[in-house]
Amino acid sequence: MTDVAQRKVASALAPLQLSGEHHLCPGCGHPVAWRLLLEVIAELELEKKAIGVVGHGCYTNIVQLADIDFLQCLHGRAPAVATGVKRVHPDAAVFTLQGDGDVASEGLAEVLHTAARGERITTIMLNNGVFGDTGGQMTAASVVGQRTKTSLEGRDAEAHGYPVPVADLVASLAGAAYVARGAVNNAGSIAKTKRYIKRAFEAAVAGEGFTFVEVLTMCPTGWFLPTADGPDYLEGTFEKTYPLGALKGR
Amino acid sequence: MVAKLLQGSDAVARAALEAGCRFFAGYPMLPFTDLLEAMARQMPAVDGVCMNAETEIEAVNMTLGAGAAGARAATGSCGQGIALMQEAIAEAALNEVPFVVFNMARGQQDYFQATRGGGWGDYRTICLAPKDVSEAVEHTQLLFHLADQYRAPVMMYGDYLISHTYMSVDITRRDYGELPPKDWALDGSKGGTGHSRQVWTWAMGKANDPGPGPDLHWQRIAAKFEEVAAAEQRWEAIDCEDADTVVVSFGTCGPFVEQVVAELREDGVRVGAFRPISLWPFPEAALAEACRNARQVLVFEVNAGQMIDDVRLSIGGRIPVRPLGRVSIDFSGMRQGEILTVGWIRDRVKAAMQEVPAR
Amino acid sequence: MTVTRGTVTIDIDHCKGCELCIAACRPAVLRMSEETNENGYRFPLLEPGCTACRACRDVCPDYCFEVFKFDRPVTS
Numbered sequence: 242m243t244d245v246a247q248r249k250v251a252s253a254l255a256p257l258q259l260s261g262e263h264h265l266c267p268g269c270g271h272p273v274a275w276r277l278l279l280e281v282i283a284e285l286e287l288e289k290k291a292i293g294v295v296g297h298g299c300y301t302n303i304v305q306l307a308d309i310d311f312l313q314c315l316h317g318r319a320p321a322v323a324t325g326v327k328r329v330h331p332d333a334a335v336f337t338l339q340g341d342g343d344v345a346s347e348g349l350a351e352v353l354h355t356a357a358r359g360e361r362i363t364t365i366m367l368n369n370g371v372f373g374d375t376g377g378q379m380t381a382a383s384v385v386g387q388r389t390k391t392s393l394e395g396r397d398a399e400a401h402g403y404p405v406p407v408a409d410l411v412a413s414l415a416g417a418a419y420v421a422r423g424a425v426n427n428a429g430s431i432a433k434t435k436r437y438i439k440r441a442f443e444a445a446v447a448g449e450g451f452t453f454v455e456v457l458t459m460c461p462t463g464w465f466l467p468t469a470d471g472p473d474y475l476e477g478t479f480e481k482t483y484p485l486g487a488l489k490g491r
Numbered sequence: 492m493v494a495k496l497l498q499g500s501d502a503v504a505r506a507a508l509e510a511g512c513r514f515f516a517g518y519p520m521l522p523f524t525d526l527l528e529a530m531a532r533q534m535p536a537v538d539g540v541c542m543n544a545e546t547e548i549e550a551v552n553m554t555l556g557a558g559a560a561g562a563r564a565a566t567g568s569c570g571q572g573i574a575l576m577q578e579a580i581a582e583a584a585l586n587e588v589p590f591v592v593f594n595m596a597r598g599q600q601d602y603f604q605a606t607r608g609g610g611w612g613d614y615r616t617i618c619l620a621p622k623d624v625s626e627a628v629e630h631t632q633l634l635f636h637l638a639d640q641y642r643a644p645v646m647m648y649g650d651y652l653i654s655h656t657y658m659s660v661d662i663t664r665r666d667y668g669e670l671p672p673k674d675w676a677l678d679g680s681k682g683g684t685g686h687s688r689q690v691w692t693w694a695m696g697k698a699n700d701p702g703p704g705p706d707l708h709w710q711r712i713a714a715k716f717e718e719v720a721a722a723e724q725r726w727e728a729i730d731c732e733d734a735d736t737v738v739v740s741f742g743t744c745g746p747f748v749e750q751v752v753a754e755l756r757e758d759g760v761r762v763g764a765f766r767p768i769s770l771w772p773f774p775e776a777a778l779a780e781a782c783r784n785a786r787q788v789l790v791f792e793v794n795a796g797q798m799i800d801d802v803r804l805s806i807g808g809r810i811p812v813r814p815l816g817r818v819s820i821d822f823s824g825m826r827q828g829e830i831l832t833v834g835w836i837r838d839r840v841k842a843a844m845q846e847v848p849a850r
Numbered sequence: 851m852t853v854t855r856g857t858v859t860i861d862i863d864h865c866k867g868c869e870l871c872i873a874a875c876r877p878a879v880l881r882m883s884e885e886t887n888e889n890g891y892r893f894p895l896l897e898p899g900c901t902a903c904r905a906c907r908d909v910c911p912d913y914c915f916e917v918f919k920f921d922r923p924v925t926s
Binding site: 282323324334354 | 513514516540542544545546548549550552553554555556557558559560561562564578579582586677678679680681682683684685687688689690691692693695696697698699
């Protein structure tokens with residue numbers, strides 16, 4: 242078959258990606274989200290306008306792996322930091338990349354205030370329901386029943402309360418122009434999530450307001466699962482708590 | 492020289508704008524609030540940004556973002572509000588983002604917080620304590636220069652008296668010399684070139700251009716602050732050469748102690764006044780030198796004893812170092828209380844001098 | 851008879867054996883090896899029947915796949 246003429250239809254690395262070598266676990270969903278983000282920036286021709294503000298988590302590795310300007314900031318504070326960046330460079334495509342621990346736990350005030358103010362930036366929240374980088378503790382987004390290092394018997398609503406649906410809270414604010422929730426556990430969701438991220442960047446850059454995309458990602462390590470079981474667990478539990486789709490805007 | 496009668500907060504705001512400050516973010520907390528309001532009034536005219544942030548933590552992080560993007564940026568607060576900002580001040584010291592913090596303090600109880608730094612890591616914060624509005628105007632412009640020169644957050648220790656006193660001042664831009672261009676600042680323009688920028692406390696760099704990593708980065712920063720310590724000490728010494736007693740004070744207590752010293756000198760008493768202008772770096776050697784012939788050092792500060800630790804370090808046990816002040820706050824909780832009068836200070840200085848007789 | 855419309859290259863050195871590509875492959879032409887790479891992970895092997903749908907590349911967290919489409923399908 243090797244003597245048949247062929248053309249490449251998909252590259253291994255994303256545009257703007259300096260290296261594919263990262264320290265994230267087998268079966269992690271974050272690297273797929275990274276790829277979608279970089280593809281969107283390249284396709285919208287924003288690479289010379291993009292400034293990323295990145296929180297604290299396994300995903301922080303992107304600041305070494307991607308050839309765009311990055312500021313790595315304090316846990317939870319990215320939307321506030323991004324606000325300062327955007328006010329100084331109003332024509333830049335300013336975005337934040339954070340995890341559910343960063344946003345739903347530490348940084349809930351920041352994201353809600355930034356959304357309410359309608360800052361023209363995009364926040365991407367990678368939601369796997371754990372503080373993965375610190376070994377897998379519960380976050381404010383962990384779903385009821387989810388086993389974590391601080392809820393070994395499963396998150397119990399009586400003892401631990403309920404998860405915070407950040408995308409829904411953001412969508413309720415007038416300053417939020419586009420809000421969507423996607424996932425990267427299968428090719429179909431991956432394609433839809435890329436469209437959400439693209440729309441979010443377009444809307445923010447066009448000045449429509451604050452845009453937010455929550456991306457459900459797999460963390461088989463944090464979920465105590467074999468890697469191959471990550472996608473089904475995401476669909477069976479996370480998608481029930483966090484329905485996919487566009488929550489606000491077209 | 493063009494002088495205008497301005498209220499302190501207004502003067503500081505104008506001086507900041509003259510220095511090129513174009514981003515300010517703050518959360519209301521008196522006596523800092525007047526500076527926030529002055530900025531809100533004045534920023535639009537220069538196409539700058541003044542954010543009334545929803546929290547102190549957001550204010551300082553917005554300011555960090557603006558500074559990382561290359562603007563001259565500032566924030567401020569006082570007391571508990573500054574405490575909330577410590578995390579971000581430390582972060583900016585370690586990721587080398589410049590901005591100015593206006594601590595319009597509620598009296599003198601913020602000295603520890605201003606000089607020891609409440610954040611994580613091996614960092615220092617240049618802190619200048621003006622004695623009046625005129626010095627505050629000068630310090631405002633100097634601090635923007637120092638922040639950029641050393642790529643670090645810096646602080647002004649102001650207070651209610653600075654904020655509210657009217658004084659005739661010249662806010663014209665001062666020239667402190669050339670600074671290198673901010674080619675490290677983030678603007679997106681190097682994206683896709685292989686040389687995109689990175690602001691990160693861990694300084695790991697990029698896959699195609701690895702950085703020094705946290706160990707070497709933080710060692711370099713520690714060494715940088717040692718350079719700053721050697722180069723940026725500022726102080727004022729009055730009548731110390733032949734003084735039996737030197738009275739040390741900082742900030743707006745300075746003019747009161749100056750007045751006490753002037754009055755006692757007229758009575759033939761050999762007393763001197765020393766005022767650290769830079770609370771950090773504390774002018775240790777200059778203080779030790781000023782007290783060379785003294786038999787005791789008195790420390791007048793309106794708190795339970797904070798700057799006195801630095802005075803003791805400077806004197807090294809050679810002669811007694813004794814506190815004169817105490818906690819004293821007025822009925823509003825915003826400013827120094829009843830002990831901040833020339834009479835109160837003079838009585839205590841005279842009593843202290845009886846206890847350690849003159850030569 | 852199997853119709854093959856494309857092919858992939860697989861960077862087996864960087865594969866971490868997560869097997870997400872196995873489930874994602876629509877024509878089910880990927881199966882995990884018996885041998886392991888230098889890091890101890892098994893890796894995917896390609897069988898005839900690839901349609902160049904790119905699902906493997908889309909789901910792979912380690913950027914192991916490049917996907918190629920043939921100018922004309924090959925029957926075997």
